[in-house]
């Protein structure tokens with residue numbers, strides 16, 4: 001298929017953005033559905049200082065969809081005409097759809113957390129422990145409490161955890177109390193600890209992980225973090241960060257193209273980038 005003057009542009013913006021796998025993910029989806037003449041997905045480094053000018057460009061060029069990552073998920077909200085209720089509750093936007101010049105913000109990160117877990121187990125009544133209390137933790141806290149889970153947060157800066165539990169319920173602890181995590185059913189790492197090139201680091205001592213737990217790391221570089229390797233050795237069920245990335249992208253794909261995403265083709269494209 002060929003690109004024409006009618007091809008709609010979607011893009012991921014962030015600073016940095018080079019590491020993003022969103023272009024590979026979305027373009028593989030367009031190709032699998034045979035709509036790669038209608039849509040193209042690219043990346044653009046946008047600094048915080050340039051965000052306002054960039055948003056003017058979105059309107060001028062009629063860019064169809066914007067996926068946004070660090071550091072824009074909160075600051076971009078001021079440029080939008082509308083923000084959907086869930087994104088408002090989470091307090092962050094990772095997806096923007098341009099409907100004839102009207103920009104609407106969504107958050108698909110929370111589905112990236114909830115859907116992979118629900119493929120394995122129900123969240124209702126479970127104790128879910130988040131390690132970390134940054135932007136990603138807000139989406140995770142919204143998602144798991146929405147599905148009936150009890151929330152625990154462990155964070156280096158306990159005040160930030162408290163802020164989240166004040167909004168979504170649950171208990172907040174410092175990392176000095178992390179051994180309490182032994183009682184959690186599901187543990188999600190939403191810190192950057194273990195991210196490449198610090199692959200030897202883990203946010204959780206191995207001895208606190210047991211076989212009846214589900215361990216989900218939202219880091220996907222490396223594909224299998226030390227936390228997930230430790231969890232596997234302890235006999236726990238693991239969920240790779242690629243599943244979170246895939247799922248948030250699938251939800252974006254539907255919003256940008258109004259087509260159901262070809263999940264298998266997109267997962268394969270993502271896994272191909274890991275080798």
Ligand code: ATR
Nearest residue numbers: 132133134135136137155156157160190191192193
């Ligand atoms: P994101 O938007 O990806 O969640 P963030 O908002 O910068 O990123 O949050 C990063 C999280 O990782 C925070 O919870 C941070 O802890 P603090 O709130 O104390 O800053 C946590 N984090 C980052 N590096 C860490 C480290 N070396 N040890 C423990 N926690 C760390």
